[in-house]
Amino acid sequence: MAFQTFPQTQQSSDSPVLPGTWKLVPGRAITLEPREAGTLKVAHGQLWVTYEGPHEGALNESGDLFIGVGNEVVLRAGQRLVVEAWNDHAPSYFSWDPLPEPVxxxxxxxxxxxxxxxxxxxxxxxxxxxxxxxxxxxxxxxxxxxxxxxxxxxxxxxx
The missing domain is CATH 1.20.5 (Single alpha-helices involved in coiled-coils or other helix-helix interfaces)
Structure with a gap:
């Protein structure tokens, strides 16, 4: 998966670590553009995710979602998604798991x-x-x- 990362997304030694997750601090965003289909799942906190457009449908289908712990979104290969922490006071953590390819x-x-x-x-x-x-x-x-x-x-x- 191709990540556009910022230094603030890296794990730091002064905060708790959730194994198998990526840390995203408040005020920072990353763009995901996976090479293969997969799921992004929130492990801690909340995320604001925006799918790349153009978007069709009603105004509430603008491509913006707010997802919390346990929620996940599925991305197709090559689909772009901007992810941002939605908590002003604490980082959010998420995991990325590729979908198994059908046999x-x-x-x-x-x-x-x-x-x-x-x-x-x-x-x-x-x-x-x-x-x-x-x-x-x-x-x-x-x-x-x-x-x-x-x-x-x-x-x-x-x-």
Missing amino acids: RAPRMVRVMQPLADLRVALAMTARALGGLAAGLGGLALDLVTPRPRETCPAHGAAS
Whole structure:
């Protein structure tokens, strides 16, 4: 991320330090223009942030926001944002975290799963058709083959 920094944004030994954050003293501003998308989150104090224009919409959509502890703004790569501490008596602290880039599956991976599903479906279809053919063949054989007459074991008479 490209920062336009001033000496007043550096950590000093005479004030408490919040690890993983940038310190911005009252009356100073910095311009952020990240090379990659990310989030700016307020860790302590309040910030006045101004998005670079032109701005569209109602007058209250001028690009100025006041954000406090726990609030965050998302910046796209190359988008400019001016950040200023909004407390006259104490510094504000903020963090910058790049957004994770979405993982894109290679094109072959997107084809392999449906292909595997189709292979399983075809195997199940073949097994079902084989079972159906065997069942129909057995039924046909039963219909054309005469049955032997059963005899009564006690009397030897045909039933």
